Amino acid sequence: MTGGVQSVARAFGILEVLAGSDGELSVSELAQASGLPLPTIHRLVRTLVDLGHVHQLPNRRYTLGPGLIGLGDRASRLLGARVGTDLASLAERIGETANMAVLDGERAVYTAQVPSRHSMRTFTEVGRRVFLHSTGVGKALLAQLPAGEARRLLETAGMPGQTGYTVVDVETLLDELDAIRLAGHAVDAEEQEDGVFCVAVPVPGAPSPAAISVSGPTSRFFADRTEEAATLLREAATRLAGRFA
Numbered sequence: 001m002t003g004g005v006q007s008v009a010r011a012f013g014i015l016e017v018l019a020g021s022d023g024e025l026s027v028s029e030l031a032q033a034s035g036l037p038l039p040t041i042h043r044l045v046r047t048l049v050d051l052g053h054v055h056q057l058p059n060r061r062y063t064l065g066p067g068l069i070g071l072g073d074r075a076s077r078l079l080g081a082r083v084g085t086d087l088a089s090l091a092e093r094i095g096e097t098a099n100m101a102v103l104d105g106e107r108a109v110y111t112a113q114v115p116s117r118h119s120m121r122t123f124t125e126v127g128r129r130v131f132l133h134s135t136g137v138g139k140a141l142l143a144q145l146p147a148g149e150a151r152r153l154l155e156t157a158g159m160p161g162q163t164g165y166t167v168v169d170v171e172t173l174l175d176e177l178d179a180i181r182l183a184g185h186a187v188d189a190e191e192q193e194d195g196v197f198c199v200a201v202p203v204p205g206a207p208s209p210a211a212i213s214v215s216g217p218t219s220r221f222f223a224d225r226t227e228e229a230a231t232l233l234r235e236a237a238t239r240l241a242g243r244f245a
Helices: 003-021 027-034 038-051 067-094 136-142 147-157 170-183 223-244
Strands: 054-056 062-064 097-104 107-114 129-131 186-189 196-202 210-217
Touching (some): 067 107, 067 210, 107 136, 136 186, 136 210, 147 170, 186 223
Antiparallel strands (some): 186 196
């Protein structure tokens, strides 16, 4: 690896460490987490601060900077444009809201959505971060990871009960992930929000773990449509995989 490329990789490594911390870190903590020497950390962090991608707090600790917000927003819009046609087709064929989400640390973040044509529909704001254990997309994301990594994310993030149907036990959810891998789809049966049913599948070949889903009110979209929705979702996921190739 050349010096220039190595510096870029190290700089992004620092950003990923900060993103994974969900808080603030000192230079020494960054060095420990990244495995880089302190002089290298100082140089890279100073550059990232100057670019606005890292912010130095008054206590001389560091967080992600505001410069990343614009980059993330533009990246999200571009990704949404790439998958919009497929999501629109899903929303039309199933008649419910179609979503895409990617793994973001210990949460799922919605990156694109096409709403249902119905006046009564589910709505999730693009950019919203949600727990993995209680959402269809979250479980579809977890199912793509090795069991040990899935366990670590669940234990680190916690598993609060969002509704009376939420699975809040790690072992129970790990067993469910095994079933999801076999079935090829995940279900959120009112586990994130009362009155909402969701089916989700992984997107193979995405640059980072990704999933797509359809969701709607249980008065109209419920368990007996799971196989229909899963089949259409898998077809769409295969098309999306081609876009990432």
